Every structure is written in C-alpha cells, then in structure tokens.
Amino acid sequence: MPEVEFTINTETGEMEIHIEGIKGAACADVAKLAKELLGHPAREENTPEFYVRPRVQKQIQPKKK
C-alpha cells in the first residue's frame, strides 16, 4: 500500500518526506503536490523504487465456448 511518511522536527520546524511503495511517475505526482504546498525542497533524492517501471500485465481471458 502506498505510504507517505513525514517527519517534523518540532525544534526547528523542518520537515522530511519519504514516499514509499509508489513506483515511477506516480511518485513524482505525490512529490509535485508536496512541492505545490511547501515550495522547493532544500534536498531531493530519488530512491531506487523511483526508477522501477510499473508492470502492466495483459489479462487474457479464455474464449467462452
């Protein structure tokens, strides 16, 4: 299940965001929403999961006789 984890440091008010379980471009959509509300981050890096292409599987149903 996709999860977005936020860690807020109450001493400084700074926040870190970690996006998990979302592959490829869908992850960029969540990041875009975060940037819309927060502005550009001081640091940004993609996890290996970002580079994974979502697999689209064809479903072939047997012909009904």
Added chain:
Amino acid sequence: MSKYLTFTDVIFTNQALLLAALADLGYTEVEQGEGLHLYGYQGDVRAERAEVVVRRRFIGSASNDLGFARTGVGYTPVISEYDQRTLHDGKFVARLRAAYNERVVKEMQQRLRGSLRRETQGKLVKLRIRY
C-alpha cells in the same frame, strides 16, 4: 525601537494553510490586504509592509505588528527582533513552520483520500498517510 527581520529562507507557499497554522498558534485575528503598513509597539508606522498581518494588540503590549510579505514564491515572515526573541520563547518561526507543515500533511491526506497516523518520538512528529 526594535528592528524588523525578514526571513527570506522561510516561505509559506499556501495562504490558506498559513492562516490555519497561525490560528493553531492562537492568532485568529489576521488582517489581509495589499502592502499593509506595519506598526511598532509605540504605534509608530514602520517602513516594512506585508500582505498578511497580525496586529500587535493581539500579540502583546510590548509587541510590534507581525507580518508576512508576499513574494513570487510565497509568504515570508517580517518580524521585529524583539518578537522574534520573545514570542513562543524565541521559537515562533520554528513553531509556525511545524504548524504549517502539519497543515500541509492534512491537506495532502484529503487530496490523496488517505488515512493519517500521527505519533510523537521526542522532538520528532511522525505522520504517515496511507492511500
């Protein structure tokens, strides 16, 4: 006389969430307009202007107006040196950032139509949205 400081590295992108975060810290009376004058604790008009203002009467008798000036990328705090030192034990900007960030998380939860879990670990607040 206390001089005003402008925190250009602290940006609140969304005005509605900024107002909500100010309310979370107890500042519910907020004036909004174009280039509003800021007043010092003696009622003296200051050179600084802002688009979102908490008037000093809602802060404290020795306080100056608290402003947020609109820039091309969002709102940046314009706070007197005195208030920066005294408001919320000198942690006003940090507390406001934390409150704003929590509001951002709630906004994202609504937009992603997810569930939200919150836990505190010392000085860290962990929030998780699942959707």
